[in-house]
Amino acid sequence: MKVELLLLLALLLAPMRAANCATEENAMLTDDDKQYLLNLARRTVSWYLADRSIPQPAEDALSDNVKKKLGCFVTLNHRKKGLRGCIGIFERERPLYMNVISRAIAAGQDSRFRADPVTPDELKDIGIEISVLTEPEDLPFTSPEDLMSKLRPMVDGVILQTRYGGSTYLPQVWEHFKSKEEFLSHLCRKHGAPMDSWREDYKNLKVQTYQAIVFGENGYGRKVVGKKGGVAGKKGATLLGTATESSGIPKGGKQIKEGESLAPGSIVTQDSDVVGKD
Numbered sequence: 001m002k003v004e005l006l007l008l009l010a011l012l013l014a015p016m017r018a019a020n021c022a023t024e025e026n027a028m029l030t031d032d033d034k035q036y037l038l039n040l041a042r043r044t045v046s047w048y049l050a051d052r053s054i055p056q057p058a059e060d061a062l063s064d065n066v067k068k069k070l071g072c073f074v075t076l077n078h079r080k081k082g083l084r085g086c087i088g089i090f091e092r093e094r095p096l097y098m099n100v101i102s103r104a105i106a107a108g109q110d111s112r113f114r115a116d117p118v119t120p121d122e123l124k125d126i127g128i129e130i131s132v133l134t135e136p137e138d139l140p141f142t143s144p145e146d147l148m149s150k151l152r153p154m155v156d157g158v159i160l161q162t163r164y165g166g167s168t169y170l171p172q173v174w175e176h177f178k179s180k181e182e183f184l185s186h187l188c189r190k191h192g193a194p195m196d197s198w199r200e201d202y203k204n205l206k207v208q209t210y211q212a213i214v215f216g217e218n219g220y221g222r223k224v225v226g227k228k229g230g231v232a233g234k235k236g237a238t239l240l241g242t243a244t245e246s247s248g249i250p251k252g253g254k255q256i257k258e259g260e261s262l263a264p265g266s267i268v269t270q271d272s273d274v275v276g277k278d
Helices: 022-027 031-049 094-107 120-125 143-149 171-176 179-189
Strands: 003-008 070-077 083-091 126-133 157-162 165-169 206-210 212-216 222-223 230-232 237-241 254-256 267-269 274-276
Touching: 003 031, 022 120, 031 126, 031 206, 031 212, 031 237, 031 267, 070 094, 083 094, 094 120, 094 126, 094 179, 120 126, 120 212, 143 179, 157 179, 165 171, 171 212
Parallel strands: none
Antiparallel strands: 003 083, 070 083, 070 126, 126 212, 157 165, 157 206, 222 267, 230 274, 237 254, 237 267
């Protein structure tokens, strides 16, 4: 049975990051792979919120890297509101790009924001971040002190299970805590356990650690061309990304003149003049 774990960041106004933990996943993901996955996540959220459409990438056009079976988290951060959704999966049963699609949909429907759900119009103020995960490994320890000595801030993500349930924090969440004690206490509280459970009931703890490669969009203000494509209007458009893993688009974007076509799922700047074909 699949277990999906939610991440609630300690600071709701955390800035978008492009921090990287040293993992073999990081070594095997190229810049094009990362950009493709970010474009795919944005295209997925945009299309799903609009009419429940789900992208269906042609797998034979994708790089082998994004087809490897890896877990991930997708996080949506609003420039003013902060966290708007973050859902992950650790299981390695499906290709990474499929997990990015499913987690992007889930992040846009995060139950913690049921009273104030993400809207299509809001996406212009949302930045997307992806964390690709290594497989969790059991962390043996003999005492609370031994546990703390083995944890590596900003390197290890931690899954903590107590008699009350379980929860996780990604490696980058360490930056919001002053000490390992505080980190573990809040991780207990996250799933409803007493904050001192990691110390007072350590014999009944199960701890696993994992690492992540974290990458995000460079800023906000991106929008997605619809499922039938589009055409640049009188003001033209700036193309930032496409539906392929290697777009060859120069840094800063590619200028699209009036009348030129834009492929379905293309990522453009918010001020781009695009006439949809829908």
